[in-house]
Every structure is written in C-alpha cells, then in structure tokens.
Amino acid sequence: MNIIGRSLLGVTNRNVFRKMITETRPGRALSTRFVAGETLEQAIAAAEQINHKGATVSLDHLGEHVTERVQAEAARDDYLACLDAIGDHGVDGNISVKLSQLGMGFDNDLAAASLDALAQRAAAVDTTVTVDMEESAVTELTIDLYSVVQAEHGNLGLAVQAYLHRTAQDLDAIMPLGGHIRLCKGAYAEPSEVAVQSGDEVDDAFDRLTHLLMGDDEVKPAIASHDTERLDVAASLAGQRTGPYEYQMLYGVRTALQDQMLADGDPLRIYVPYGVAWYPYLTRRMAERPSNLAFFMRAALSRG
Numbered sequence: 001m002n003i004i005g006r007s008l009l010g011v012t013n014r015n016v017f018r019k020m021i022t023e024t025r026p027g028r029a030l031s032t033r034f035v036a037g038e039t040l041e042q043a044i045a046a047a048e049q050i051n052h053k054g055a056t057v058s059l060d061h062l063g064e065h066v067t068e069r070v071q072a073e074a075a076r077d078d079y080l081a082c083l084d085a086i087g088d089h090g091v092d093g094n095i096s097v098k099l100s101q102l103g104m105g106f107d108n109d110l111a112a113a114s115l116d117a118l119a120q121r122a123a124a125v126d127t128t129v130t131v132d133m134e135e136s137a138v139t140e141l142t143i144d145l146y147s148v149v150q151a152e153h154g155n156l157g158l159a160v161q162a163y164l165h166r167t168a169q170d171l172d173a174i175m176p177l178g179g180h181i182r183l184c185k186g187a188y189a190e191p192s193e194v195a196v197q198s199g200d201e202v203d204d205a206f207d208r209l210t211h212l213l214m215g216d217d218e219v220k221p222a223i224a225s226h227d228t229e230r231l232d233v234a235a236s237l238a239g240q241r242t243g244p245y246e247y248q249m250l251y252g253v254r255t256a257l258q259d260q261m262l263a264d265g266d267p268l269r270i271y272v273p274y275g276v277a278w279y280p281y282l283t284r285r286m287a288e289r290p291s292n293l294a295f296f297m298r299a300a301l302s303r304g
C-alpha cells in the first residue's frame, strides 16, 4: 500500500468520516459496488449469479475485532447459517472468516472452538473454510489457531500476505498442513519492521511466494490479486502443476478482467462480502485505490 493509501486508512478511522460514509446515500452507494448486500439472502443471490458465470465464491460475513462473547458467538452462528445456505442452495463456494470476528484476542479458546465448529459444518456440506489474515499484531495467533484446527479437520485454508517479512518462513510451517493457501499482497498499514513498503518490493515478494506455492502440488495455491503482471507469473507456472490451483478476486473489482479470465477458462473464485458491518472492509478497498474515494466525494458534493 502506498503512502496515500496509508494516510487514507488513518483518516477513515475517524468517526466523522465513518458517519459521512455509512450515513449518506453516496457512501452506501459506494459500498454496494464492493459488498453484495446486507443479508445472507442477497449474498446467496450474488453467489448464484457468479456461479452461473462459471466462478466459485467465498462468502465473507463482514465483521472483525469483536470484543464481547455474545458478538463472537453470533458471528459463528451467522457463518453456520451461511454454510447451511451454501448446502441448501447448492452454491459452489466456501466461506472466509476473520478470527478476530470469532473472539480471537479476548477469548482464543472460543475462537478455536468456533473455527472447529465451522470446519465440521463445512465438511458436512462438502466445502472448506478460508481463514483471512488480519493485521500483523495477530499473525502469529492466527497461524497458531489455524494450525490446530487444520491438523484436526484438514478442510481449511489460510490467507498469507506477501508484504510481511515473515511470510516465507511461516509457509514452511503452514504448507505441510496441506489445504488451500491464499496469497495476497496485504491490505493493512504496516511498519517497515514487519513489512516491505514499496510497491515493487511487494510485487517481488508476491512473485517469489507464487513460485514457492505453485511449485508444491500438496497445497492448493489461490493467487489472490487483480494485478495482471502477478497473475501472468502464476499463469506461467500453472502448466507444470499436477495439483489444483485457482485465482481469486474481490467482488466488484476489475470485473472485466474477471469476465475475460472466465472466458479463457481460468479457475476463478470471487470473494463475496456481505453484512451490515461493511465499513472497515470498504476503507481498505478505498485505500488500495484512492480514486474510489474520489468517486464518493464527487457524488457527495454533487448532492449539495
């Protein structure tokens, strides 16, 4: 993430800005570009449309950093309902979860038990669970909780962030557990002690890790990026694989490229966020591309 993106994340954390986005029509309109809706029904409808086009989905019931047990349990139950709906509607997809939404940070046992429950329910409907990677303060804990449940159930996957200095070493421990591994650039503002800062360094790290993952047929690499140069590197390695792999992109981002990849027969999964807690997710999408914010500002000003 560049300096503008990092500054933007700082601004969007302010309450006044949050209100401007969540309580105005242009703000909510901006959210609909990146978020499939506020209800499970809307998410399933979006998933069915995406399946119809030939892509699989990963449903993300938005929420993170809950601070009370009751919220963490509600998040687990929402995800259980989501898995049931995937089964009932025959959706070709899985779920993506943030462990801080399940209680990681204030009750790690609860988070682990909830992830275990999700893995079991996912197995019952013949699908998987991907654990999103959050900010670096919780990387270690996320990997620890993931590893315990993955060793038990084997139907999990984990996101890793190319910008972190530690990721290649983490993969040494994670890859022997099998499962799917989503490689992304990383969406949080991180200091130089833990993450590379320039776009070129992130790209180099991403390509190195792509080689590592695509070279191992025991894991399923999921190359999560909208950057065509990064995707081309992965594509150049795909022909040598005997194991499965896929590309992943976000709902509403580079949709023409998504359509082109599907037309070319590439295996593509779309990450579909839904729910009322969409603000932090939206701020990360704005930080990645500040012109998204300009779109919002233009719409807001034209109303006045």
Ligand SMILES: Cc1cc2nc3c(=O)[nH]c(=O)nc-3n(C[C@H](O)[C@H](O)[C@H](O)COP(=O)(O)OP(=O)(O)OC[C@H]3O[C@@H](n4cnc5c(N)ncnc54)[C@H](O)[C@@H]3O)c2cc1C
Residues within 6 Å of the ligand: 131, 132, 133, 134, 159, 161, 182, 184, 185, 186, 187, 188, 224, 225, 226, 227, 228, 248, 249, 250, 253, 254, 270, 271, 284, 285, 286, 288, 289, 292
């Ligand atoms: C499926 C998926 C899951 C992810 N999971 C995680 C996770 O668990 N943890 C985490 O930290 N990060 C996650 N990310 C976010 C990721 O880390 C990046 O922040 C994000 O994908 C942007 O990086 P990029 O690889 O697309 O490259 P970039 O260089 O940022 O983008 C390449 C091109 O894509 C387009 N683009 C990218 N983002 C946007 C946007 N928001 N709006 C409009 N156009 C855009 C632009 O044209 C840009 O030039 C995930 C991303 C994907 C695709």
